[in-house]
């Protein structure tokens with residue numbers, strides 16, 4: 001797919017990995033609709049920064065309030081892409097939440113919250129986009145899974161279960177719509193610098209200072225990854241661009257980890 005002039009929707013696009021994806025798609029020539037929880041003032045102001053990043057690349061950007069656990073919100077998000085920017089070609093179901101809790105302490109409410117945003121949210125995002133993509137017999141969906149969607153991790157059973165669901169859903173949908181010209185892939189990052197991961201790092205280390213947490217993240221992630229690199233949101237954005245362009249790839253779960261999935 002030639003990304004130039006295409007319209008992309010990125011859920012959870014206000015910050016973190018979603019911002020990296022929005023910026024990379026804009027650099028590649030796409031206009032971007034960000035779907036996020038804009039009723040939270042912090043998220044709304046973060047979305048403004050993503051809009052600036054897209055506009056700096058010379059492309060159009062719109063932010064739309066969307067909770068991916070609502071089918072109506074997801075449908076309205078896709079409609080906005082069509083009505084405000086003129087189409088829908090790329091969909092990145094990136095919105096997600098995470099917590100680290102041992103199963104013995106995990107209550108049903110937290111299990112359901114994480115599954116609902118990560119797994120059900122991916123389903124609702126894709127379902128809302130499909131009628132548009134199928135009608136034009138073209139489209140690229142990239143879902144955000146995780147390395148924990150390929151193998152489990154201690155204290156992350158609920159998160160891992162939600163990401164295994166994303167991988168299985170991605171492969172199944174890819175098989176279902178391949179003959180219609182719509183490709184469906186997902187990305188499986190390990191650790192990526194974002195509000196989510198820096199928040200967890202601060203929580204677990206007791207570090208309060210942002211700069212100190214950021215420096216520790218760089219050090220720890222580079223030590224952990226065989227390639228000696230810290231994976232940044234921009235790297236995930238590059239992988240999304242690659243998957244959108246790669247006309248022979250569908251049903252792929254791509255680890256983007258600087259080799260950490262081999263360790």
Ligand SMILES: NC(=O)c1ccc[n+]([C@@H]2O[C@H](COP(=O)([O-])OP(=O)(O)OC[C@H]3O[C@@H](n4cnc5c(N)ncnc54)[C@H](O)[C@@H]3O)[C@@H](O)[C@H]2O)c1
Pocket residue numbers: 011012013014015016017018035036037043066067068069094095096097098117121144145146147188189190191192193194195196197
């Ligand atoms: N950062 C990592 O190390 C890492 C690793 C593997 C996978 N992931 C996945 O990448 C994705 C992005 O994570 P991130 O690290 O950028 O996190 P983040 O917390 O920095 O950003 C997540 C974004 O999703 C939005 N969001 C959360 N719930 C939502 C909802 N119900 N509706 C709409 N938007 C919602 C948030 O407002 C935020 O803008 C997630 O799916 C996450 O599970 C992250």
